[in-house]
């Protein structure tokens with residue numbers, strides 16, 4: 343199929359950037375979206391032009407490195423997939439496709455379609471861990487009984503790959519879904535409960551400090567999340583945050 | 593937002609209950625209005641709390657809107673928000689400001705005359721010159737004008753839009769919503785958000801129609 347790509351080009355952090363048209367011919371419907379961009383880049387390189395910079399790594403939906411805003415939706419029109427898992431069969435011959443970077447003040451563009459997601463790492467560093475003594479006498483995690491329900495919920499939360507689609511999609515650029523997944527994956531397990539109170543306060547404060555917006559419960563994040571992280575996590579984090587601050591019972 | 597939202601929703605139910613009395617019994621409406629208008633607890637505790645809640649809610653709402661706009665410095669060239677969220681949830685500031693505009697009209701209509709009669713003129717009797725209660729009469733006379741009735745109807749439609757999202761959103765904000773009660777809360781949200789404003793519309797239209805035809 344033949345497509346008309348409209349791609350955001352921006353030389354550097356400081357450059358203003360603009361949308362540039364790239365017609366592309368003979369795209370196979372079996373290609374992944376990133377393979378289609380690879381083909382475009384080969385064409386650009388052979389013409390002596392600067393290729394389009396975009397993030398990618400595993401190309402199998404597990405690292406959360408890819409990050410494109412395609413035709414007005416994070417990771418494109420398909421559900422439950424990352425950009426690398428999106429296939430060209432989701433598009434039709436003659437389509438115009440807008441390709442933009444994830445946008446949020448806290449996720450500044452580095453080049454073209456690549457954004458700096460280190461603000462998300464800094465939230466994680468503010469409390470997304472369990473402090474244990476790893477000097478060799480650590481207790482076997484499997485020796486601690488955990489209700490099946492909580493183990494499953496914690497696992498679901500832990501499947502968040504930190505891609506940032508929730509932030510990109512949110513009209514408020516709020517990081518609530520990401521942070522609540524990171525808070526829940528620990529607070530649901532006995533090992534994480536020891537530091538639960540400090541964790542939720544520190545991570546929420548860090549999120550505000552980094553300039554992410556505030557959640558107004560539109561629910562867009564849950565729809566666009568490639569891992570189907572549930573809004574329940576946000577509700578749970580609100581509960582934990584309130585009880586940590588006001589000493590209410592959980 | 594959620595706490596002031598809960599309080600305001602509770603207030604709406606109370607307000608609607610009294611308004612509805614005016615449809616069924618002029619006498620009862622007068623009695624209750626007089627009680628609400630002269631009881632010190634209502635006047636000097638609940639009323640200031642209500643005013644605080646309204647001001648807090650819209651000031652925080654506008655601040656929230658401002659901060660959230662700042663959180664995205666460059667907007668998308670092409671965005672498709674309808675693919676993942678409802679219009680109501682994305683436009684709380686629009687429905688909210690429409691309700692606020694209505695509140696200004698409502699204050700000019702009822703609250704300012706009420707306060708000036710009671711605390712400026714100093715007439716606490718609640719009676720007209722002929723000795724009957726003034727409340728029902730004042731309410732009834734307001735709805736002669738079709739323009740006012742239309743303004744009320746439009747405002748309450750926006751209030752309904754505000755509450756379709758606001759009702760369920762406030763349960764999520766305080767951490768009460770879970771997968772197993774989500775559907776129920778969403779249905780209750782529609783029920784509340786449609787029935788309550790419809791009740792207010794009914795009362796306004798009732799007084800308008802009874803003027804002209806009864």
Ligand code: HEM
Nearest residue numbers: 558593594597600601650653684688689692758761762765
């Ligand atoms: C009787 C009048 C009103 C009622 C009953 C009401 C109710 C609510 C409720 C229940 C919420 C959800 C709170 C949450 O999720 O935490 C909300 C949110 C909000 N309200 Fe109101 N509200 C009213 C008037 C107003 C007015 C006058 C404004 C003026 C700007 C306004 C602006 C907002 C905004 C911006 C939000 C936040 C958006 C969100 O959380 O989704 N509201 N309101």
Ligand code: SF4
Nearest residue numbers: 502503505506508567
């Ligand atoms: S919650 Fe979903 S959309 Fe957000 S960072 Fe995690 S995987 Fe990505």
Ligand code: FES
Nearest residue numbers: 399401406408426
């Ligand atoms: S490249 Fe690894 S998730 Fe897409």
